[in-house]
Amino acid sequence: MKILAEVITPGNGNTYEIMLDDKLTVGTVKEKIIEEITSFENGYISFDNDVKLFSLTLRACLPDNRNLRKAGVRGGQTMILL
Secondary structure, three states, rough: OOOEEEEEEOOOOOOEEEEEEOOOEEEHHHHHHHHHHHHHOOOOOOOOOOOOOOEEEOOEOOOOOOOOOOOOOOOOOOOOOO
16 A cells, blocks of 8 residues: 655655655665656755664554555654654
């Protein structure tokens, strides 16, 4: 199922709305989010190799090996790339 999530990047202070597939693993989702944000910002933003995805709703970093659904992520949640 597709879910709309809000992603905050503290590095530039911007918020992005991104459509995600809840069957993908968190690790794959992080890669997709980074690709979309980098493309949107024309390459003017970079990320460390050890980026974490933090859910404000769940108040926890999401494990890379679980899919979004099993990690408890639902549509409309806000996440932060740390």
